[in-house]
Every structure is written in C-alpha cells, then in structure tokens.
Amino acid sequence: MRTLLNIIWFFFAGIGLWISYAAVGVIAFITIIGIPAGIACFRIGNYSIWPFGREVVRDPDAGAWTVVGNILWIPLGLILAIAHVVTAFTLAITIIGIPMAWANLKLIPISLTPMGRIVVETH
Template structure:
C-alpha cells in the first residue's frame, strides 16, 4: 500500500515538491554560510519525493547551532513553507481520496518549519 501511495504522490505532487526543494537547496549551497540550510532543503526534498513509509525524528546530538539555525530558518522561510503545506493538506483532505496525501503534507510541516536537527527514517 505504501508503494502505491508513493507512486500516486510522486505523479501528482511529489515530483514538483522535490524539484522545488532541490532548486532551493542548490541556491542555498552557493554561499558557504547557507550550506546547512541547503543540505536541510535537499533532505526535505528527498522526503517529499517518497514520504509514505518514512517519518521525521529529532537528532539526539543536535546542539545550539541547529537551534539558532532553525530560528533563522523560521523567520526567513520556514513559516511560509509550513503554511503552504498546511493549506495544501487542508485542500487535499476535502475529498476522501485526498486524505492520505493531505496527511503526507501535514507530516512535512514540522520538518519544513524547523529542518535542522532532524533525521528522516523508515517507519517500522
């Protein structure tokens, strides 16, 4: 079932989310200072490509630097991206068929809001 949902997700929205996050990651990797956010955006892009069967967990050894980076991210871009995932998720949940895809968008909100200090792992 996860594979079928991932294939439908990939065709309908996952590919475009992946492209958007990867373009943002490439732009952020141009400057040395913004490379951590570029890596985080690439990680989100891979997660957005194939979200079913994966979950986001906190990195146990994330320190103060990731907290400060997340504060900067939230102020500059994170809340916009999280709002877009929230609105997309609500729109998808209007139909019964779209509910799993809306939930997938809701799963992207925490990592889009604060991406540093997070890991994407397979669900058991």
C-alpha cells in the same frame, strides 16, 4: 499499500514539493553560510518525495547550532509551510487525497525547523 500511496503521492504532491525544497536548497548553497540549511533542505526534500514508510525524527547527535540555524531558517520555512498547506488543501478535496493531505500536513513543522532532523524507515 505504502508503495501505492507513495506512487500516488509522487505524482500529485511529491514532485512539486521536491522542486520547492530543491529550489530553496540551491539558494541556500549559493552562500557558504547557507550550506547547512541546503543540506537540511535536500534531506527533507528527499523525504517529501516518498514519505510513506519513513518518518523524520530529531537527531540526538545534533549540536546547539541547529537551534540557531532553525531560527534563521524560519523566514524561508514559512514559504515552504504555505506550500504544504496549499497542497494539503488541494489534495483533501478528493477522497483518495485525504491520506496524502494528512501526510502533507505532517511536513509543516519539518519545513519550519529542518535542522537537526534525520529520516528513518518505519516498519
């Protein structure tokens, strides 16, 4: 079932969200200071392209600088959060899109504070 949901997600939401995360990640990589944000953005973008069967959790080894990074990230994260809301609303219009809309809504907090998080497999 996860594979089917991931395939549907990929075509209706995943590819668009991944492009958004990749674009912001590339912008972050342009500056030396933005490299940690770019890494976090690509990590979350990788999760957003195939989310079912995986979840994002806080990294226990993340340092205190992740708080500073997340504070600096919030202006860009708001743009991505809006993209998640729009995509979730669009998916929720159809019955088959409701589980994918819910998965998209779970990405909103992650898009606001991506630093210090890791993607893990769920069983």
